[in-house]
Amino acid sequence: MIDLDIDMRQYDCPFIDTTDDVEIAFSAVQWQLDTDDEQLETRLIARGESTGALEDGLHALRDHPNMRECYILSKRENVAEIGTTIEETNAMRTIQRNGGYITGPFHIEDGHERWHVGFDDDADEDHALAELERHNDYTVADRDQFGPTELFDLLENSDSALRLLEGCRSLTETERETFETAAREGYYETPRATTLEELSNHFDVSKTAVSMNLRRSERKVLQAALSALENMDETVTQTR
Incomplete structure (x- = not known):
């Protein structure tokens, strides 16, 4: 296809x-x-x-x-x-x-x-x-x-993909912009290429506000990813 x-x-x-x-x-x-x-x-x-x-x-x-x-x-x-x-x-x-x-x-x-x-x-x-x-x-x-194998895998895991998508959509505009900017600027790299202070200056808010927005966005995306993984595990178990 x-x-x-x-x-x-x-x-x-x-x-x-x-x-x-x-x-x-x-x-x-x-x-x-x-x-x-x-x-x-x-x-x-x-x-x-x-x-x-x-x-x-x-x-x-x-x-x-x-x-x-x-x-x-x-x-x-x-x-x-x-x-x-x-x-x-x-x-x-x-x-x-x-x-x-x-x-x-x-x-x-x-x-x-x-x-x-x-x-x-x-x-x-x-x-x-x-x-x-x-x-x-x-x-x-x-x-x-997509070949038959890839297409079957895509259809079989469509519910997991939807859960991850819904988690991303649950982010507020501020949470999403903060999360995307932090990732793009290297906040999650080792060593970090940017700091909370630099991010707070970028958004003109306090370091506490930036930290809270990042934690909220991380929690929502992580919960969605875990839910998707659990659903994938259930699908695998059911097909065995």
């Missing part, structure tokens, strides 16, 4: 056109491509820069000529869960016609869409990408190729 991470700009997509004009982003939760009716049904999370931006974005989305249906499932402040049905875009049709398939959720922001697309062989991939260039702009951000 070939897995592509594509930064896509379609010229007939309601979501991309909307994020071009309004400070709003969309992340897919569920999707269903109906090739017979040439339409895509989705459940998405819409997040506006403000409550006003969310309202403007949803209004623009409903008025788009390629939008067949758009309705709100729930809404709170600047975030809403919505259901939509759009006409099949050129890129969707191209991927499907060349043996491709969606392998993960997509995210749309600032006029661009991040796609995760799979192919079974190189020829299908080459044909699809060549055809995409005719009507869309795109960049292949990442490409992975």
Whole structure:
């Protein structure tokens, strides 16, 4: 299996056109491509820069000529869960016609869409990408190729990977920035390439504040890693 991470700009997509004009982003939760009716049904999370931006974005989305249906499932402040049905875009049709398939959720922001697309062989991939260039702009951000063994291992341990991802997402913005900066500047190297005092000067806070942010982030990431390892051990035991 070939897995592509594509930064896509379609010229007939309601979501991309909307994020071009309004400070709003969309992340897919569920999707269903109906090739017979040439339409895509989705459940998405819409997040506006403000409550006003969310309202403007949803209004623009409903008025788009390629939008067949758009309705709100729930809404709170600047975030809403919505259901939509759009006409099949050129890129969707191209991927499907060349043996491709969606392998993960997509995210749309600032006029661009991040796609995760799979192919079974190189020829299908080459044909699809060549055809995409005719009507869309795109960049292949990442490409992975999995054999049956690697793919089975990935699927078998997907729950462990999700636990680790959730642990990373639990970091606050301050904890994440502090943790990343400390690692990048060599705080965890031996000997250390930076100190708490230098980090405190970088963030313009006390050494105590930096230390607390690091300890909190370390604890969250470590707990997530341990949970992932325990789940991997359980999976191995069950398959024996």
